[in-house]
Amino acid sequence: MKTQRQVTYAVCAAVLLIAPAFLNSYWVDVLNNVGIYAILSLSLNIILGHAGLFHMGHAAFYALGAYTTAILNTTSGLPVIWLLPLSGLVAGLAALVVARPIIHLRGDYLLIVTIGFVEIVRIALINNIFGITGGANGIFGIDRPEILGMKIRTPLGFFYFIWGFAALTIFLFDRLEKSRFGRALNYLREDEVAAQGSGIDTAHYKLVAFVIGAVWAGMVGNIFAAKMTIIAPESFNFWESVVLFMIVLLGGRGSIPGVILGAFLVLGLPELFRQFATARMLVFGAVMVAMMIFRTEGILPPPPRKYPLSRPTAPGDRA
Amino acid sequence: MSTLLSLRHLTKRFGGLVAVDDVSFDVAGGSIVGLIGPNGAGKTTVFNLITGNYRADAGDVIFENRSIRKLPTHQIVSLGIARTFQTIRLFLKLSVIENVLAGCHCRMRSGSLAAMFRTPAQRREEREALQIALAELDFVGLTPHAEQLAENLSYGNQRLLEVARALATRPRFIILDEPAGGMNDQETDNLIRTIQSVRDRGITVLLIEHDMSLVMKACEHLVVLENGAKIAEGPPRQIKSDPKVIEAYLGPEEDA
Ligand SMILES: Nc1ncnc2c1ncn2[C@@H]1O[C@H](COP(=O)(O)OP(=O)(O)O)[C@@H](O)[C@H]1O
Ligand SMILES: [Mg+2]
Numbered sequence: 001m002k003t004q005r006q007v008t009y010a011v012c013a014a015v016l017l018i019a020p021a022f023l024n025s026y027w028v029d030v031l032n033n034v035g036i037y038a039i040l041s042l043s044l045n046i047i048l049g050h051a052g053l054f055h056m057g058h059a060a061f062y063a064l065g066a067y068t069t070a071i072l073n074t075t076s077g078l079p080v081i082w083l084l085p086l087s088g089l090v091a092g093l094a095a096l097v098v099a100r101p102i103i104h105l106r107g108d109y110l111l112i113v114t115i116g117f118v119e120i121v122r123i124a125l126i127n128n129i130f131g132i133t134g135g136a137n138g139i140f141g142i143d144r145p146e147i148l149g150m151k152i153r154t155p156l157g158f159f160y161f162i163w164g165f166a167a168l169t170i171f172l173f174d175r176l177e178k179s180r181f182g183r184a185l186n187y188l189r190e191d192e193v194a195a196q197g198s199g200i201d202t203a204h205y206k207l208v209a210f211v212i213g214a215v216w217a218g219m220v221g222n223i224f225a226a227k228m229t230i231i232a233p234e235s236f237n238f239w240e241s242v243v244l245f246m247i248v249l250l251g252g253r254g255s256i257p258g259v260i261l262g263a264f265l266v267l268g269l270p271e272l273f274r275q276f277a278t279a280r281m282l283v284f285g286a287v288m289v290a291m292m293i294f295r296t297e298g299i300l301p302p303p304p305r306k307y308p309l310s311r312p313t314a315p316g317d318r319a
Numbered sequence: 320m321s322t323l324l325s326l327r328h329l330t331k332r333f334g335g336l337v338a339v340d341d342v343s344f345d346v347a348g349g350s351i352v353g354l355i356g357p358n359g360a361g362k363t364t365v366f367n368l369i370t371g372n373y374r375a376d377a378g379d380v381i382f383e384n385r386s387i388r389k390l391p392t393h394q395i396v397s398l399g400i401a402r403t404f405q406t407i408r409l410f411l412k413l414s415v416i417e418n419v420l421a422g423c424h425c426r427m428r429s430g431s432l433a434a435m436f437r438t439p440a441q442r443r444e445e446r447e448a449l450q451i452a453l454a455e456l457d458f459v460g461l462t463p464h465a466e467q468l469a470e471n472l473s474y475g476n477q478r479l480l481e482v483a484r485a486l487a488t489r490p491r492f493i494i495l496d497e498p499a500g501g502m503n504d505q506e507t508d509n510l511i512r513t514i515q516s517v518r519d520r521g522i523t524v525l526l527i528e529h530d531m532s533l534v535m536k537a538c539e540h541l542v543v544l545e546n547g548a549k550i551a552e553g554p555p556r557q558i559k560s561d562p563k564v565i566e567a568y569l570g571p572e573e574d575a
Binding site for chain 1: 392
């Protein structure tokens with residue numbers, strides 16, 4: 001079982017690794033966008049998929065990361081790659097401040113508040129808050145990242161950068177899922193009262209889920225800013241949050257492979273069917289509706305976690 | 320025997336209804352105590368006051384000589400009070416073993432960073448938690464079901480799983496809300512034996528039960544509630560013949 005999954009991962013990684021050799025730079029860029037959305041959705045998956053918190057404002061953390069990078073790079077010339085962790089940190093701190101008062105809200109209430117949050121951030125950016133965000137035009141002239149003396153400029157360069165970061169994210173988040181932390185999120189999603197009654201500080205775990213998700217979204221914001229070299233508020237609107245939300249629900253809440261597949265479907269398929277410009281959104285909508293009715297768990301729901309169940313010791317041993 | 324838990328003038332109102340009315344009693348360490356009374360008497364509310372699910376309007380809850388009245392539920396659990404729910408509250412979509420691991424949570428330390436870096440301490444802790452969870456499953460006799468989803472267990476087994484999850488928190492005191500609810504006679508007999516072995520492990524038991532035969536067999540001490548107030552307290556034999564109790568509670572049952 002375990003090896004079968006590892007083989008699947010390895011095959012997918014290998015296919016992805018050699019894919020650029022057969023694709024022109026347009027399609028490599030499509031894969032880059034899929035990668036960016038895959039990482040963003042994986043970070044949302046911690047909040048929405050694992051902890052079950054209806055957070056529809058994830059684009060706000062993404063925006064905070066992108067603008068942190070853009071502002072600091074263009075004003076002080078700090079290297080973009082140094083700003084990667086810093087952007088994550090800023091988004092994480094924002095999550096800490098924003099999430100604390102709203103963390104106790106349930107389901108649809110949280111949904112509405114987080115939608116409000118992403119709109120506030122977007123409007124603040126448009127209004128050139130503190131005179132540093134460049135208003136509706138955004139910020140241009142952001143530097144490219146430089147790793148080990150190599151500057152990343154081409155779509156191919158970004159392809160390896162983005163998917164390398166995606167691989168790291170998958171590796172770390174997979175470990176996170178299979179831990180005390182990951183289980184705590186699932187317990188509170190399944191039944192918050194039972195989780196508390198089992199000794200779990202649910203408010204704390206919700207907050208940490210938000211912070212980790214935001215840190216990652218902030219770091220992806222950095223990558224996005226460096227890739228585009230120009231950013232504007234419209235890249236981080238409410239619709240972006242909806243797309244991320246959709247990817248997680250469609251792919252499978254709490255499932256890393258599901259979320260990645262979701263990112264490929266939601267971003268890749270419209271590109272494949274570009275000639276059917278208007279019909280594709282219709283088909284897309286129909287698929288989403290069908291999913292919600294017939295496969296509510298998503299396309300690839302997470303398989304049950306496996307534990308090495310060996311011989312038990314007597315309960316008295318540890319009294 | 321020393322007092323483990325002490326309720327002092329506990330009162331809880333819901334709007335105009337006094338669900339718990341100035342209730343005081345002690346639970347001696349190492350005993351099995353039953354909390355009985357007709358439906359709606361306020362038994363579950365007393366439990367929710369002990370575990371911090373509800374906040375008392377007046378009175379205090381003293382556990383091991385300290386007031387726990389203002390503590391959040393998860394802290395009360397780490398202090399050593401575990402519970403089960405009258406309406407079973409399992410993590411239905413998770414496996415049986417994962418349900419028990421939930422109880423281990425409060426005795427573990429490692430956080431998200433330790434998990435990402437998979438530190439030696441984190442791995443050791445995970446192994447130990449799994450051993451404890453398996454041991455508790457074995458204790459309630461659910462080992463063969465370890466990998467099933469909790470929702471696929473029979474009603475009686477779901478109740479046992481809740482007990483295992485509660486025991487995995489390594490409590491000093493466990494409170495069981497109608498643990499035999501929905502069980503057949505044989506399951507109930509097994510449950511009584513399980514409850515007695517819980518006590519033999521040094522864990523004090525407070526249970527709510529409707530099944531009088533269970534209460535009479537298992538408990539050393541009974542507290543009777545009616546309309547939120549305590550109307551009697553004592554050993555089962557004495558309670559059985561208490562006229563107030565017969566009128567309030569046993570009477571209608573014997574007529575039926
Ligand atoms: N959360 C609540 N809100 C309002 N009334 C409640 C609540 N919980 C319990 N009650 C009321 O308090 C009384 C005692 O309930 P409960 O403690 O569940 O009784 P028991 O467990 O003895 O059957 C009942 O009348 C019940 O309707
Ligand atoms: Mg009750």
